[in-house]
Amino acid sequence: MNRKRVAIQGIKASFHEEAAFKFFGENIDTIECSSFKKTCEVLKNKEADFVVMAIENSIAGSLLPNYTLLRDYHLCIIGEVYLSIQLHLMALPGVKFEQIKNVESHPIAIRQCIDFIDEYPHLNIVESSDTAACAKRIRDEQLTDTVAIANQLAAKLYGLEILERRIESNKKNFTRFLILSEHNGWDIPNPNKASLSFETNDEVGSLAKVLNIFAEHNVNLSKIQSMPVLGKRNEYNFYVDIEWEDTAAYKEALSKILRYTINFTLMGEYIKNENVK
Structure with a gap:
């Protein structure tokens, strides 16, 4: 069986490689990249099968440029890893x-x-x-x-x-990493988390209506991040992570929010993972 090729930002023994090992196990080939954009290029050129990309840190916050890369390269999220940052x-x-x-x-x-x-x-x-x-x-x-x-x-x-050992100031410091693929052909059994991106209609309360639909269907909003739409004043892309227990209710919620959103993209459905080690 061929070893998985996983592109990481940084070199071997970086936190990105540690996250890759945690998700895939150590029987992989990690491909060192000098930047996050380079990891996307390597995946696009089929020199890697997956990318591991940090998306947020519990202290430093979101890595905003990486949200732009996710959208620009149309990458599919197939999993996530939470890694305790021990320095x-x-x-x-x-x-x-x-x-x-x-x-x-x-x-x-x-x-x-x-x-x-x-x-x-x-x-x-x-x-x-x-x-x-x-x-x-x-x-x-x-x-x-x-x-x-x-x-x-x-x-x-x-x-x-x-x-x-452990010289970090906050011992509860962790980073969330996304596991990315170039295509959406992965059959993830029983997903319970999804990442979406969309704009809302230019109407009062459009975003509130979207969020209320999630609430009405018992779909938990675990994160929302806004980013300006390039070249459009006062327009924003919203990146949303949601979690659910009832798949039918989740599907119904998705169908209902479409009427209030523009450029809706389902960026990936995957298994929620908050096992921080």
Whole structure:
């Protein structure tokens, strides 16, 4: 059986690869990409079977440009992963804390560890595009005066020693990742969550009517995100995640909201997953 090819933003041992392992298992081939747009291009060119894409963080909020990519590339959501973001301070084996001059990581990871970092004002903070890339650079260049903030997977892959564990300020920090495919041909058994995008009619109360239809059919609105429609003043795309127990009621709700929406897209039906580890 062919191994699944999964495109990730970042390099091996990044949080995106950790999320890919959590969803697919470790018997996959991860394809490293320098940007989220690149992951979409790799999928479009059939160089990957799936994309794992972060969409929101419990502290930093939504990754708004990724909603635009989902729509522009017509990607289908077939699953989701919630990953606990655990950040560790790591260095080459044998390096002592007293030797450290530089701390390297992704700017969001740095912000999430600011309470720890503030205790050591003499350290020079260096921002990078990827947490795992910082760990790899320390290994490749044998840097004895630099530490990385990254996950345990990075420490293991690049042979680094963890000096301080769980230095993130908020221990309940998690990121939600979407599992994406180029086509909607996946038969997901018994889906109970869906992602939609739509605009509403330019009438008073149009969005309220849509939301009321969901409520009347016991369909739970778990997220709503608005994005301006490019080039159209005061017009917005709404991205909505909904959950249900009664599939028939969910289908009926969808049919009823169509009269109040424009450019409606069902971006994917999948299994709700809030198993945060």
